[in-house]
Amino acid sequence: MLKFLKTTYRILIIPYTILLLYFMFLGFGREVMSINIVRLTPLASTIQFVENSLFLKDILINIIGNFLMFLPFGFLAWIFPKFYDFKTLILSFLFVLIIVEALQYFTRLGVFDIDDIILNSIGMSLGFLLMNFLERIFAVKH
Known part of the structure; x- marks a missing residue:
């Protein structure tokens, strides 16, 4: 099952x-917004x-x-083992993330927002925990 999940992840x-x-x-x-916006006050x-x-x-x-x-980015170790x-x-x-936020700022197709960085990082971290959990669960079954 873990092999199937890893293969599916690599494809998607x-x-x-x-x-x-x-x-x-x-x-x-x-x-495109008329001005550039930066939000640096957390939350x-x-x-x-x-x-x-x-x-x-x-x-x-x-x-x-x-x-x-x-x-899903918490599972990147399934492609790049250094991310374990x-x-x-x-x-x-x-x-x-900082590059993406900066691109949103410079293109004016979004806002450079520290909250996005915080929330997205929490999501990636939860994905990393989930990946480790799944690997432990499936390793036990073998």
């Missing part, structure tokens, strides 16, 4: 990443979003969505 992660990048830059009706934009949202569903989609959308070391994974992941 590239199209998934492309789809995610599409959503981050072009999806959801994004248009400020998330708290503001929660306070200004009328529906719990919108809050859950935004916050949990940020976790879940990046959860969490420190290597998180530093590499943060580096890439």
Whole structure:
């Protein structure tokens, strides 16, 4: 079963990443903004979003969505074994996230938001924990 999961992951992660990048830059009706925006106060934009949202569903989609959308990147060790070391994974992941956030800023197709980096990193970290859990479960069964 673990071999099947790893093979499936290896096949799907590239199209998934492309789809995610599409959503981050072009999806959801994004248009070029008239100004560049940087949000560097941790959790400020998330708290503001929660306070200004009328529906719990919108809050859950935004916050949990940020976790879940990046959860698959916690499994990158299945392709690149060096990422079994969490420190290597998180530093590499943060580096890439900062580049993506900077690209959103410079293209004005999004906002450089520290909250996105925090929430996406939590999601990736949860994925890493899930990967380790799955490997332990399936290793026990053999």
